[in-house]
Every structure is written in C-alpha cells, then in structure tokens.
Amino acid sequence: MPTIVCIVFFLSMYFFLRDYNNSTNQDEIEYIHCNGCGEKVNGSNEFCPYCKETLKEECPHCRKMVHINWRYCPYCGIAKENRWLNE
Numbered sequence: 001m002p003t004i005v006c007i008v009f010f011l012s013m014y015f016f017l018r019d020y021n022n023s024t025n026q027d028e029i030e031y032i033h034c035n036g037c038g039e040k041v042n043g044s045n046e047f048c049p050y051c052k053e054t055l056k057e058e059c060p061h062c063r064k065m066v067h068i069n070w071r072y073c074p075y076c077g078i079a080k081e082n083r084w085l086n087e
C-alpha cells in the first residue's frame with residue numbers, strides 16, 4: 001500500500017492551499033491613486049502619505065468615510081456631486 005505517497009500528497013496540498021490563501025489575503029489591500037500626486041496608496045488611508053492630500057471625506061448623509069474620487073456613497077447611495085454643486 002502506498003500510504004506514504006498519500007500522506008505526502010495531502011501534506012503538500014495542505015501547504016499549497018495554505019500559502020495560496022495567504023497570498024490572496026495580501027492582495028485584498030485596495031490601492032487607489034492619489035488625486036494630489038498620483039502615487040499608488042493604500043485605500044484605507046485617510047490622507048496620502050506622500051503629499052498629505054485628503055483621500056476620504058465624510059458622507060453628508062450616512063457619516064461614513066468615502067473615497068474622495070468616488071462619485072456615489074457605497075453605503076447609502078447618495079450622489080456626492082450634489083453636495084459639491086451645492087457648496
């Protein structure tokens with residue numbers, strides 16, 4: 001019985017899947033381009049680490065932090081242009 005072959009196979013599959021899951025988790029960081037300097041920055045930042053440009057602003061409707069270059073709030077659906085035009 002080639003039991004040892006099965007054990008080696010499952011062990012290698014286990015390590016392969018574990019490494020695969022780790023690499024996909026790292027790819028979940030969302031990058032955006034800063035409006036001020038054009039650098040690729042982590043989308044969870046509120047300010048650009050290169051030029052201190054504001055990357056997020058508070059939605060006037062639901063008070064959640066929304067990316068400055070998104071056109072609609074993803075949480076409540078309000079169009080951000082409306083607020084900018086009224087200001």
Ligand SMILES: [Zn+2]
Nearest residue numbers: 034037048051
């Ligand atoms: Zn910047």
Ligand SMILES: [Zn+2]
Nearest residue numbers: 059062073076
């Ligand atoms: Zn909102």
